[in-house]
Amino acid sequence: MTTLVYLHGFLSSPLSQKAQETIAWMTEQGLASQLICPQIPMHPIAAIELLRELIAPLKGDFCVVGSSLGGFFATWAVEEFGGRAVLINPAVQPYALINQYLGPQQNYQTGEIHHIDASFADNLRQFERKPSRLQRYWLLSQTGDEVLDYQAAVGYYQGCLQTIESGGDHSFIGFAQWLPQIWAFANTPFENEIDVENLK
Template sequence: MTSVLLYLHGFNSSPGSAKAQQMAAWVSEHRPDIEMIIPAQPNTPAAAWAAIAHSIEAARGRYGAQLRLGAVGSSLGGFMATRVAEHHGCRAALINPAVRPHELLQDYLGPQTNPYTDERYELLPAHMDELRALAVPVTAPERLWILQQQEDEVLDYRKALDEYRFARLSLECGGNHAFVGFERYPAQIVRFLGL
């Protein structure tokens, strides 16, 4: 089997985000047998999902039945990683995951600039429809591990507790949306993903 770890960044983020790089550094040092994929997702939901799906299909093309897939997603990436877990039957670790992002991102409609890439684009009501269409019910919560910090200033952590109520949960007091101290978790995440 060939292990592939798919890391999905959040809204207005990039593969250069701190957690993505911490995860990649840990994998490179401790588990170089794992192929880590951090797709650069376009800024709009349907295009982002298409990029994620393409990355998975490319890995399937390389490894076929030998592919062992695991996903990690932060914020909006957690929403996408939930979809990956449901569509591909793999495990996923979700870090401060976005719940019902079609409601959450209503406040962000209009001109946007991705601070990592400097790309400018407009977030439109049609993109909220795309997010609604991408949502999937959680049918196998045992495949999910939620890492949540209560002082997340962007997302209400209680929504994640409700949405993923039967999943494995690590809830920490304090912290923030970036997830303070994430470097404590890569080894445990890889073990949970079964990679």
């Protein structure tokens, strides 16, 4: 059975609302053992090392659900190891935005202080991957995202399955209702044509 890997965003954690909703839903379905929801290290190189350690053993039988910066890492994971990715308001070229966050930054859930410097952008840049197997990706974006330009994601993931909702915000309002479809997408054979409306 497919493993779902939930990757939280920048300055976030598994305590975030979407991560907790994913944990709760998978548990309710009796699928808790099929979920990995790690605390991603702040430093990009450490983050990639952890993801490599967690994802490589899954041998392509996984789906990464990546929120914001987690979507950036999710794309790297699929290009590196196969599997699928569901991208929730993903960060596209996040290294271009790092100047807004230089200096001490506080994790939204844990309160931990992280110090961001210019090398953070350079480290992120080396893990950028362009989606090459378009059928492996599903973009979920809301046009009201106040942190990231949703149109950047629409362009970057052109040709991939896309669901764009009007309004909303960066947190992706109503995420929990999509979890049944996300799990169905994660378990759809690659050769099958995917229609979001029929994912149950």
